[in-house]
Amino acid sequence: MKRYDALKKIVESLTNEFIVCNLGAPSRELYNISDRDSNFYMLGSMGLVSSIALGVALAQPKQTIWCIDGDGSLLMNLGSLSTIANNSPNNLTLIVIDNSSYGSTGDQKTYTNGKTKLDIIAKGAGFESITIIDKEKDIIQNLKNLGTGYHFVLIRTQPGNAHVSNIPLLPEEIKTRFCKAMRNFRHLKKKI
Numbered sequence: 001m002k003r004y005d006a007l008k009k010i011v012e013s014l015t016n017e018f019i020v021c022n023l024g025a026p027s028r029e030l031y032n033i034s035d036r037d038s039n040f041y042m043l044g045s046m047g048l049v050s051s052i053a054l055g056v057a058l059a060q061p062k063q064t065i066w067c068i069d070g071d072g073s074l075l076m077n078l079g080s081l082s083t084i085a086n087n088s089p090n091n092l093t094l095i096v097i098d099n100s101s102y103g104s105t106g107d108q109k110t111y112t113n114g115k116t117k118l119d120i121i122a123k124g125a126g127f128e129s130i131t132i133i134d135k136e137k138d139i140i141q142n143l144k145n146l147g148t149g150y151h152f153v154l155i156r157t158q159p160g161n162a163h164v165s166n167i168p169l170l171p172e173e174i175k176t177r178f179c180k181a182m183r184n185f186r187h188l189k190k191k192i
């Protein structure tokens, strides 16, 4: 399984979750698999997608946020794990696709290819649950079983990027439509 295969399964698992996605290849692949107004494609700011997702989760406690991060970027911002766990949002799952490489810059190996175990770091940081997934067929069931809380899901994949086009949206468009989708969803929920 490569990142692209994992992303397809994540998309198949979605109901009404909002996605905050890591920059570069992950966002491009997600856009090409299934673009939604409720996907936020981060541009720039490598390492900070989990911090941004935490901010969204705390500001919008009634909405469920799935953050899609990578091993290379999370390794740049490990403090975010402690910050998430100690703020204890009831609506945030951090899904890390660990391909043991810096996929967007040429597949240089990361330290998860060596001694570093992100699941153990996340457990030590205080996450409510830790799930490790190695098989594509296990992704949907595991994601659908997530309840409320702050969860850490590690999907281990092979390195390699899909050949997909760039995202033809301006940063402002990505932000504006994401915020609008959140507002619309809030109104919808109030009516139910």
Ligand SMILES: [Mg+2]
Pocket: 070, 071, 072, 097, 098, 099, 100, 101, 102, 103
């Ligand atoms: Mg990676």
